[in-house]
Amino acid sequence: xxxxLFFLVxxxxxxxxxKDAEKYLRIxxxxxxxxxxxxxxxxxIAIGEHNRVKIQDGQVENDLAxxxxxxxxxxxxxxxxxxxxxxxxxxxxxxxxxRADEGSKEMMQLQDRNQKHRKDxxxxxxxxxxxxxxxxxxxxxxxxxPISFGIPGIKLGLAxxxxxxxxxxxxxxxxxxxxxLRNILTGFxxxxxxxxxxxxxxxxxxxxxxxxxxxxxxxxVIGVSIAGGxxxxxxxxxxxxxxxxxxxxxxYMPVLLxxxxxxxxxxxxxxxxxxxxxxxxxxx
Numbered sequence: 001x002x003x004x005l006f007f008l009v010x011x012x013x014x015x016x017x018x019k020d021a022e023k024y025l026r027i028x029x030x031x032x033x034x035x036x037x038x039x040x041x042x043x044x045i046a047i048g049e050h051n052r053v054k055i056q057d058g059q060v061e062n063d064l065a066x067x068x069x070x071x072x073x074x075x076x077x078x079x080x081x082x083x084x085x086x087x088x089x090x091x092x093x094x095x096x097x098x099r100a101d102e103g104s105k106e107m108m109q110l111q112d113r114n115q116k117h118r119k120d121x122x123x124x125x126x127x128x129x130x131x132x133x134x135x136x137x138x139x140x141x142x143x144x145x146p147i148s149f150g151i152p153g154i155k156l157g158l159a160x161x162x163x164x165x166x167x168x169x170x171x172x173x174x175x176x177x178x179x180x181l182r183n184i185l186t187g188f189x190x191x192x193x194x195x196x197x198x199x200x201x202x203x204x205x206x207x208x209x210x211x212x213x214x215x216x217x218x219x220x221v222i223g224v225s226i227a228g229g230x231x232x233x234x235x236x237x238x239x240x241x242x243x244x245x246x247x248x249x250x251x252y253m254p255v256l257l258x259x260x261x262x263x264x265x266x267x268x269x270x271x272x273x274x275x276x277x278x279x280x281x282x283x284x
Contacts, residue, residue: 229264
């Protein structure tokens, strides 16, 4: 019984392998596939009124052609993989194709696509890491600047240069993730837990508004950045109202809106200059 089982398995494997290794004739006319025929069966195929193909004993010949040079008709019979007969005047190509070889080509194409995807993913990861590192550096530099506005929530927001740039060059999803990671890391490094919540709320609200305005296409980078600065401060103020459970701090609103407009305009101007610099670098 064991011997019979091995025989059946081996027989199935042999049949499968033979099926995979089946050769067939691919006929192309004017660059388009006209017909595909197995070499296991003898046949005569008329290709329009100009050529006739004959398949016999696994061999292919162009036994009839009305082209003036008759090179294709005089061509030796073909039977091996990738051998071909070409009739240039009638734009006819006869090619032997091995199914196993076709499968290996598809596998190679799939591997090439996967390799390209890995390279693209690696490049995107490198850019994201660079954006995150730059945003952390800008956040640290901002802590060294001895400027105090006397009102909580107002700051220069130098790291938003990176956020707005990522929004335009990487995408909204990447800008969201970048802002959240930056707020968490800077909160633990230079702030506290409440600062993390305030910053995340402001950043998410800001990026959402900037995404909507950018999607419309009728706003410049400066306009989008101004809206982001304004709604960043609004988001922080709304969270502060929920935390203290009081509307009394809403009197900060005019000052925060003014600060958001000014800082947003400065950030937008810097990002616009950066875009021009990057475009010049790409054209060189």
